[in-house]
Structure formats: C-alpha cells, structure tokens
Amino acid sequence: MKAPDFAYARPTVLSEVFDLLDGDGDVRLLAGGQSLVPSLNMRLSAPSLLVDINRLPGLSGIEARDGVVRIGALTRHGEIARSALIAERLPLLAMAAPHIAHAAIRNRGTFGGSIALADPAAEWPACCLALGATMVVASRAGERRVAAGDFFTGLFATALRRGEVLVAIEIASPPAGSVAHFSELARRRGDYAIVGLAAQVARAEDGAMDPRLAFFGVGDRPVLAEATRRVIAGGGGIADAQATLGRDLAPTGDAECAGATKLHLARVLLGRAMAALRTRGDA
Numbered sequence: 001m002k003a004p005d006f007a008y009a010r011p012t013v014l015s016e017v018f019d020l021l022d023g024d025g026d027v028r029l030l031a032g033g034q035s036l037v038p039s040l041n042m043r044l045s046a047p048s049l050l051v052d053i054n055r056l057p058g059l060s061g062i063e064a065r066d067g068v069v070r071i072g073a074l075t076r077h078g079e080i081a082r083s084a085l086i087a088e089r090l091p092l093l094a095m096a097a098p099h100i101a102h103a104a105i106r107n108r109g110t111f112g113g114s115i116a117l118a119d120p121a122a123e124w125p126a127c128c129l130a131l132g133a134t135m136v137v138a139s140r141a142g143e144r145r146v147a148a149g150d151f152f153t154g155l156f157a158t159a160l161r162r163g164e165v166l167v168a169i170e171i172a173s174p175p176a177g178s179v180a181h182f183s184e185l186a187r188r189r190g191d192y193a194i195v196g197l198a199a200q201v202a203r204a205e206d207g208a209m210d211p212r213l214a215f216f217g218v219g220d221r222p223v224l225a226e227a228t229r230r231v232i233a234g235g236g237g238i239a240d241a242q243a244t245l246g247r248d249l250a251p252t253g254d255a256e257c258a259g260a261t262k263l264h265l266a267r268v269l270l271g272r273a274m275a276a277l278r279t280r281g282d283a
C-alpha cells in the first residue's frame with residue numbers, strides 16, 4: 001500500500017520544529033522512518049505533516065561529557081554497534097545492538113526514535129531502564145530531564161508532551177566491577193523479541209550480585225524486576241529468583257505467545273543470566 005497524503009517539512013533549527021509542532025492537525029517527527037514509514041504505508045497512521053529532523057545540527061553522535069555518555073537522539077543503531085566508546089563504557093548497548101532488526105534498518109533507525117516509539121518489545125528502552133538512563137527532552141520552554149523509569153508510561157506511550165522533542169539520552173558509566181548481560185528469544189535473528197532481558201549487575205568482591213534486570217516483551221512497557229533483584233542481592237539462588245519473578249512480571253499473551261509461556265521464557269532467561277554471570281570473570 002502507499003502512504004496517505006501528508007505535508008513535509010525539513011527544518012534546520014530546533015525553534016522551527018517547535019513552531020511546526022504547534023500547528024494544527026496530526027504533526028509527527030520523522031527520524032529514521034523505520035517504524036513511522038511502514039506504519040504510514042500500512043495506513044495505520046495518517047499524519048497531516050511530517051517534520052523531518054534529520055537536518056537538525058547537534059542531535060547526532062556519541063560523546064563522553066560530565067561523567068555521562070551522551071547519545072544524540074538521531075544516532076543510528078549501527079553507530080552505537082560500532083562505537084568504541086560504547087563498547088568500553090556501556091557494553092550492554094553493544095551487546096543489544098546486533099539484535100535490533102537487520103543491517104539496513106540499523107543504518108537508518110535512530111536511538112531516539114526507538115526510545116520515543118516505546119515499543120514494549122524493543123531492545124533500547126529496556127537497556128535504558130537497566131542502565132538508569134536519563135532522557136533529555138527539549139521544547140520551546142527549554143530542556144527537561146526524565147528518568148528512564150518515568151519515561152515509558154504504557155503501550156507505545158511515553159512522558160513526551162505535545163511540542164517536545166527527545167534530543168539526547170544520557171547514561172552514567174556503571175560502577176567499576178559492574179557487568180552487563182543481554183539475551184533475548186526471537187523467532188528469527190532480527191525479529192522483535194518474544195521475551196528479552198537487559199541486565200546491568202553490580203558485583204561485590206565476595207561475588208554478591210545486585211542486578212538491575214529489565215525485561216522486555218512482557219507487557220505494555222519494559223519492566224524492572226525489583227523483587228527478584230532483592231532476592232538475588234540477598235543471596236538467593238537461581239530457583240529462588242525464578243520463583244520470585246512471577247511477582248514482578250504478569251505478561252499478557254500476544255499473537256505469538258501466551259502470557260504463561262512468556263513468564264516461563266523470562267524465567268529461563270533469568271536462570272541462564274545468573275549462571276553465566278557467576279562464571280564470568282570480567283568484573
């Protein structure tokens with residue numbers, strides 16, 4: 001199918017974007033277009049105006065500044081996969097990147113687009129939750145920062161307000177001794193996950209673990225498994241953690257999988273993660 005008619009603008013300054021977002025009708029930002037354009041072509045959405053943000057300066061790139069790694073919203077998935085800074089400072093993102101779609105989509109799709117879209121089965125929102133990321137949001141009123149834990153508010157829903165643009169994501173380097181773990185189950189490599197786990201795990205010298213476990217594909221948004229975290233931090237074993245996971249997750253079924261099956265798969269991923277983390281020496 002072809003997209004419905006829409007007007008198109010390609011501003012080069014942010015203030016122009018704010019003007020356009022203030023206009024009447026359904027105005028949408030266009031970043032990599034890897035989710036928005038298919039949704040237009042399938043006639044799932046019919047915006048009156050697309051505001052292409054790809055020519056805006058300063059929204060791309062990865063840099064270390066003021067104790068955080070700042071990833072511009074327009075940074076492509078592929079740039080994150082290839083970044084030496086990301087591999088060194090935020091290996092969780094480097095682990096997750098190859099699971100996102102296919103090379104062509106990773107070359108166009110953007111970090112910010114994925115975060116703003118908030119697909120509950122997407123990799124980046126869960127990684128941001130596990131890493132305690134901060135979303136930097138701009139509007140005519142200035143900038144505000146939103147913690148990842150407050151940003152994802154429901155199915156394809158975020159804390160972004162009308163007139164706002166996600167400009168960057170800031171992530172503090174995990175403390176020394178912390179390790180990352182990423183795994184997902186998908187029907188084929190490149191498909192959205194049926195269930196996935198992004199984990200950033202602080203480890204003490206005696207081997208005790210304090211994990212931030214962000215599961216995705218298990219509900220309307222990524223979920224931090226807090227009760228399970230407490231059990232593991234308190235010295236609980238794999239079986240204890242797997243049993244507790246049912247208190248954190250209540251997956252609903254989808255076209256692919258029943259909710260109970262998703263919970264089972266999440267427990268499998270958790271067990272594998274704990275076993276792998278116990279044998280890893282790269283703290």
Ligand SMILES: Cc1cc2nc3c(=O)[nH]c(=O)nc-3n(C[C@H](O)[C@H](O)[C@H](O)COP(=O)(O)OP(=O)(O)OC[C@H]3O[C@@H](n4cnc5c(N)ncnc54)[C@H](O)[C@@H]3O)c2cc1C
Pocket residue numbers: 028029030031032033034035036037038073074099100101102105108109110111112113114116117119121122123124160164165166167190191192193
């Ligand atoms: C075949 C296929 C397979 C895919 N598989 C996966 C997968 O396995 N995992 C995965 O995570 N993704 C997957 N994707 C989606 C892909 O990762 C997209 O790149 C991503 O979801 C959206 O990024 P984008 O830059 O393309 O955003 P766009 O499609 O341009 O925009 C998406 C939405 O976000 C809004 N938006 C974009 N940027 C901003 C911003 N800076 N501020 C505010 N709002 C903004 C847009 O208005 C729009 O509503 C797949 C896509 C395809 C076509």
